[in-house]
Amino acid sequence: MSVAALTFISMTYRDVASKQVLIWACTAVASRMPVAMTPLALVFLVRERPGGYTLGATLAAAYVLGEIIAAPVLGMRLDPARGRRRLVAGLAGGTVGFAGLGVLAGAHPVVLAAFAFLAGGAPAATAGGQRALLTALVPERAVAQALSAESMLMSGVWAVSPVAVAGLALEVAPRVPLLLAGALMASSIVGQLLLPAGWSNGEQEGEAGRARTRVLIRAWPVYVTGAASITLMGLSELTLPALLEQRGIGVGWSGPMLAGMALGAGLGAFLYGLRSWPGRLRARSVVLMCGMSVFVSLAALIPGAAGIAIALVLAGMLQSGALITRNLSLREALPPSALAAGYSVLYAAAGAGYAATGSLAGGLLQVVTPSTAILAGVQLTLVLTALGWWGEARRDASSADASSAAVGPDVVTAPGAEGAPIAGGCDTERRL
Known part of the structure; x- marks a missing residue:
């Protein structure tokens, strides 16, 4: 690769490289690796039981149902100025859910379904909160690059997770992938505590909340x-x-x-x-x-x-x-x-x-x-x-x-404008 190309890449992603973003990246991997591992891990957990594959699919459905129900409900309750508290609570609940699945692998299917629902639901708002926090950690001009870096990171997570689950479940024990998921989510709590408390100063929060x-x-x-x-x-x-x-x-x-x-x-x-x-x-x-x-x-x-x-x-x-x-x-x-x-x-x-x-x-x-x-x-x-x-x-x-109605008929706007700048900064269209 030429020096000019390397310099260009460095300038493009330079604003994303910081200590806080590195901590965020480690926290995001630790909290989202369990999400990528779980559906396949649940299948391996119970596949040797009678009707194991059907039970595994049912547990995976309970897990996904927890995510679908809890994500918008918990996401609505995140306080932009102090969102860390709820994110940590969600990660702690997810840790309990994953640990319960691993420790009580032989429990009744209803018990496993309850833990699967908890593992999916408790941390469901984490991805949204962490993404909002990431975009607050970088300058407005680097938001697109930050989101690209997040996508690269998550692609790696989703590429590695199935291989890790299959290897651990088959070579060690079926419960090990879920125990690992619980340990990873517990470690993400430490990283979350090292990050800022929120991603907004709370101004105009009352009006936005209503x-x-x-x-x-x-x-x-x-x-x-x-x-x-x-x-x-x-x-x-x-x-x-x-x-x-x-x-x-x-x-x-x-x-x-x-x-x-x-x-x-x-x-x-x-x-x-x-x-x-x-x-x-x-x-x-x-x-x-x-x-x-x-x-x-x-x-x-x-x-x-x-x-x-x-x-x-x-x-x-x-x-x-x-x-x-x-x-x-x-x-x-x-x-x-x-x-x-x-x-x-x-x-x-x-x-x-x-x-x-x-x-x-x-x-x-x-x-x-x-x-x-x-x-x-x-x-x-x-x-x-x-x-x-x-x-x-x-x-x-x-x-x-x-x-147009607000500014009056005498004000001329530029054709094809996308709208107001985002969050008081530059329009992200300029950086894309």
């Missing part, structure tokens, strides 16, 4: 598009083994292919943060979602293993960019005091989309081939993407009309 629900509802197009990307990739992941079997390819290749997709997502996030990109966020999101749909469709249609793997890697690269644009769009749509709640709702929407994907995949594979099931998911994704784009365009038009 109107928070209405403000969050107005951002529904962002949740729809974010859930659409997760739904498509989730359908690809869940149907990949069946697709490989349909193509006469060894099912064992599904693991390396999914790891490659996760690594592709990390590379895509890195590239997204390297430079500014043209177009409004909603248009950029549509382009990325359509490109991702094309590559997922190619993965469903290509007969060879190498072609499928390459298509999945490219789809993963575009998905990370799409998710970053969704987080940036949420910053445009919400005031700073509601960002953590908005990220939590987006997290819940993604969880609901993934849960729905499991049911959709199971139903479709009963009546159609795996490749057809993936193509059906692509069509659904494009419909949801169009709905999200329409909602954002309609919301922006309403905001523009309201702004």
Whole structure:
């Protein structure tokens, strides 16, 4: 790599490199690794029981249900000025849930389901709160790079977690991955205590709190598009083994292919943060979602293993960019005091989309081939993407009309403006 390229990369991500961000990164990995490990770990935990795979799926459903229900509820209760207290309490509850699953691995299924629900629900607002805190730790001009760095970090977590779970469960003991998850979440409490108490000075919090629900509802197009990307990739992941079997390819290749997709997502996030990109966020999101749909469709249609793997890697690269644009769009749509709640709702929407994907995949594979099931998911994704784009365009038009009415008929606004600067700083569009 040339000196000029290295210098450019250094300048692009330089504002993200700080001691506080390093502490945040270690805390985020420790708190989110358990989330990535749990669904597979629950299957391994009970698979040797009678009806073990069905029980494992039920426990995983209880875990995801806890996330979906608790994320928006707890996210709404996060205080931007003192959010650390609730984040630490949530991490402590998650630690109890994971430890209970590991220690009481032979307990009654109802007891395990209760611990799984607690493990999923208690820390459900952590991701949203930590993301809001991350964007407060960096200058406004570096928010896009911070979100790209977070996406790279999480891609690594999701690439490593399945391998770690399978290795520990098969080579050591089925309960070990969940005990490790509890230990990691407990360690994240220490990191959280070393970070700032909140991500806002609390100004105008009363007004924002009273109107928070209405403000969050107005951002529904962002949740729809974010859930659409997760739904498509989730359908690809869940149907990949069946697709490989349909193509006469060894099912064992599904693991390396999914790891490659996760690594592709990390590379895509890195590239997204390297430079500014043209177009409004909603248009950029549509382009990325359509490109991702094309590559997922190619993965469903290509007969060879190498072609499928390459298509999945490219789809993963575009998905990370799409998710970053969704987080940036949420910053445009919400005031700073509601960002953590908005990220939590987006997290819940993604969880609901993934849960729905499991049911959709199971139903479709009963009546159609795996490749057809993936193509059906692509069509659904494009419909949801169009709905999200329409909602954002309609919301922006309403905001523009309201702004024009407020400033009066004699004030001329620039054509194509995205809206007011975010959080009193520079518009993130200038950095993308």
